[in-house]
Amino acid sequence: MAKDVQPLNLYTKSVGVKVLLSLFSGFMLLLIVGPLLWLAIHAFATEWLFPSYKPKGWTLDWFRKVFEVPTLVDAMKTSLIISPIVVLLSAVICLPAAYASARYNYWGRKSFLIIMFASNAFPKIGLFATIATLYYFLNLMGTLVGVIIIQVLGTIIFMTWIPAAAFAAVPKSLEEAARDAGAGKFRVFRTITLKMAMPGILVAMVMSFIYAFDEAQGTFLIGAPTIYTMPTAMYAIVETYPIQVTAVFSILLTIPSVLLIGLARKHIIGGQLAEGFQIK
Amino acid sequence: MANQSGEGLELVGLRKILGGRVIIDDLNLVVNKGEMVSLLGPSGCGKTTTLRMIAGFLIPESGKVFLAGKDVTEIGPEKRPSAMVFQNYALWPHMTVFKNVAYPLKVRKMSKSEIEKRVHDVLEMVNLMHHKDSRPAQISGGEQQRVALARALVQEPDILLLDEPLSNLDAKLRVKVREDIRELQRRLGITTVIVTHDQDEALSISDRIAVMNEGRIEQFSTPQELYDAPQTEYVANFIGSLNRVTGSFENGAISAGSDVIGIRPEDVFFSKNQIPGSVAATVTLVVPRGHFYEVYLKRNDAELRAFVSSEVPKAGDAGFANITKALIYRDGKLVRTA
Ligand SMILES: Nc1ncnc2c1ncn2[C@@H]1O[C@H](COP(=O)(O)OP(=O)(O)OP(=O)(O)O)[C@@H](O)[C@H]1O
Numbered sequence: 295m296a297k298d299v300q301p302l303n304l305y306t307k308s309v310g311v312k313v314l315l316s317l318f319s320g321f322m323l324l325l326i327v328g329p330l331l332w333l334a335i336h337a338f339a340t341e342w343l344f345p346s347y348k349p350k351g352w353t354l355d356w357f358r359k360v361f362e363v364p365t366l367v368d369a370m371k372t373s374l375i376i377s378p379i380v381v382l383l384s385a386v387i388c389l390p391a392a393y394a395s396a397r398y399n400y401w402g403r404k405s406f407l408i409i410m411f412a413s414n415a416f417p418k419i420g421l422f423a424t425i426a427t428l429y430y431f432l433n434l435m436g437t438l439v440g441v442i443i444i445q446v447l448g449t450i451i452f453m454t455w456i457p458a459a460a461f462a463a464v465p466k467s468l469e470e471a472a473r474d475a476g477a478g479k480f481r482v483f484r485t486i487t488l489k490m491a492m493p494g495i496l497v498a499m500v501m502s503f504i505y506a507f508d509e510a511q512g513t514f515l516i517g518a519p520t521i522y523t524m525p526t527a528m529y530a531i532v533e534t535y536p537i538q539v540t541a542v543f544s545i546l547l548t549i550p551s552v553l554l555i556g557l558a559r560k561h562i563i564g565g566q567l568a569e570g571f572q573i574k
Numbered sequence: 575m576a577n578q579s580g581e582g583l584e585l586v587g588l589r590k591i592l593g594g595r596v597i598i599d600d601l602n603l604v605v606n607k608g609e610m611v612s613l614l615g616p617s618g619c620g621k622t623t624t625l626r627m628i629a630g631f632l633i634p635e636s637g638k639v640f641l642a643g644k645d646v647t648e649i650g651p652e653k654r655p656s657a658m659v660f661q662n663y664a665l666w667p668h669m670t671v672f673k674n675v676a677y678p679l680k681v682r683k684m685s686k687s688e689i690e691k692r693v694h695d696v697l698e699m700v701n702l703m704h705h706k707d708s709r710p711a712q713i714s715g716g717e718q719q720r721v722a723l724a725r726a727l728v729q730e731p732d733i734l735l736l737d738e739p740l741s742n743l744d745a746k747l748r749v750k751v752r753e754d755i756r757e758l759q760r761r762l763g764i765t766t767v768i769v770t771h772d773q774d775e776a777l778s779i780s781d782r783i784a785v786m787n788e789g790r791i792e793q794f795s796t797p798q799e800l801y802d803a804p805q806t807e808y809v810a811n812f813i814g815s816l817n818r819v820t821g822s823f824e825n826g827a828i829s830a831g832s833d834v835i836g837i838r839p840e841d842v843f844f845s846k847n848q849i850p851g852s853v854a855a856t857v858t859l860v861v862p863r864g865h866f867y868e869v870y871l872k873r874n875d876a877e878l879r880a881f882v883s884s885e886v887p888k889a890g891d892a893g894f895a896n897i898t899k900a901l902i903y904r905d906g907k908l909v910r911t912a
């Protein structure tokens with residue numbers, strides 16, 4: 295290992311540059327965190343009107359209110375049921391494809407990955423509209439199955455590309471060593487390949503979950519007016535309830551994703567891949 | 575097909591095509607039980623390919639592989655009685671040293687206590703008990719190498735296969751580890767095939783060496799035989815150092831001719847005094863080589879190198895050089911030694 299390689303030195307002594315950089319970082323932070331903060335405050339504020347710089351008072355009433363509206367509670371339930379199903383279904387469908395594209399050089403492998411990628415570059419609404427016409431024909435409009443399928447479609451990109459890279463990064467010799475040690479093909483996959491690709495797969499699952507949980511376009515088109523998830527219920531909320539309810543709902547919408555990222559973080563960042571183990 | 579090796583290893587007429595090219599062609603090899611054999615040859619000659627056919631990662635186009643008296647040609651690596659140590663060790667980074675070594679036993683559905691005992695024994699053997707809970711990334715290259723060896727040995731294989739197991743170690747460690755491996759192999763009596771392109775390594779730890787050239791075995795014999803009587807010019811060139819002169823060799827002198835005469839530098843002697851068979855020579859260059867000197871000599875019939883360790887001459891010295899042994903090749907094959 296070359297010890298004389300120094301990290302790129304971007305350290306600066308100039309106070310002016312430092313101040314400028316700090317200001318810039320602060321500004322970026324404000325841009326991103328500002329609206330979230332504003333939202334969070336609204337969720338707990340009794341009332342907060344324009345010229346006043348702080349809310350009149352604090353309350354948890356808005357949360358209670360949200361949980362009192364049956365349609366909103368239903369939307370939450372639907373979201374919490376649908377999203378995990380979408381993630382698991384997507385994993386079951388995509389992981390074998392990801393593994394195949396990483397390990398076998400079959401005909402059309404490249405095209406498969408590129409089409410997967412390219413299909414995501416086009417505006418989704420066009421695809422959804424086409425699917426909707428197909429759904430009318432198949433009687434899937436307004437059904438849970440229809441919504442799940444539409445959400446799975448959107449997660450495919452995460453569930454193929456990221457795990458494919460993770461599988462490809464598992465050195466073949468590690469699988470061969472396991473075969474040599476007496477393990478059959480399936481056991482090798484389960485104990486070596488899958489285990490080592492797990493951080494990548496977890497990332498893909500978290501991203502898929504966040505996507506599915508947040509998906510509104512397709513879900514609204516297919517699900518409404520019988521099935522509402524949290525994001526699609528949002529359309530109605532914005533029109534009929536005060537801003538504080540929107541704020542509460544937004545916060546509720548964020549919780550699962552934040553929780554998931556927190557849970558997966560340990561496995562993703564603290565995993566063996568982060569130990570910097572170098573394998574030829 | 576007859577299997578002469580008994581409990582060892584036998585390769586019969588192996589042929590392997592990779593990427594449209596014949597990599598191994600009609601390769602035959604018999605390794606006796608308990609023997610340690612090196613596959614030695616330059617890069618790309620097919621050593622790894624041969625080893626992978628023995629391990630079961632590659633299936634030969636034709637030919638047969640016998641391990642411990644059984645035809646395993648069509649059998650997958652997991653069912654063969656062989657264990658392999660990979661060149662890059664191929665340790666599983668998500669498992670501790672203990673788990674790495676325990677894996678083959680777990681696959682064999684051994685009881686927990688039995689696994690515990692066996693893994694401890696083998697880790698004790700390779701001096702790694704203190705690292706049993708470390709991850710592969712946390713231990714040194716030499717230690718990783720020993721884990722890989724332990725993982726192979728714990729399976730108590732009939733055949734141990736090693737693919738350049740020492741190439742990632744520094745020179746000093748390499749010598750120590752190869753002696754450790756040899757010692758273990760002798761003690762356990764495991765039939766072993768080791769791939770190397772380092773002739774020192776092969777000469778010092780093998781019972782027999784198979785010198786490979788372009789997918790074939792040129793010569794298969796003991797290190798001593800290989801050195802004293804290399805059967806082909808290729809082997810003579812590959813093993814040890816060689817003066818190569820074209821001519822005809824008679825009574826210690828070289829005259830015009832078409833044979834290839836191979837003379838080991840340690841069979842060339844320089845002296846101030848003439849003795850029977852020696853020819854006048856001058857020293858043109860002296861190069862120190864550590865524990866000996868390489869002396870370049872010019873005789874009227876040839877230019878020769880000699881290895882000298884005492885009474886080292888200086889460049890420009892005049893005297894006599896005689897050749898005590900020569901290998902004579904015709905069409906690349908050894909025809910006689912003189
Ligand atoms: N999968 C493959 N496809 C095509 N050619 C291959 C393949 N594997 C090996 N070869 C070729 O076969 C030849 C022998 O390879 P092999 O790995 O057996 O050599 P080696 O003797 O082990 O060399 P080294 O000392 O460099 O490891 C090489 O020319 C290599 O390029």
Ligand SMILES: [Mg+2]
Nearest residue numbers: 621622623737
């Ligand atoms: Mg090789």
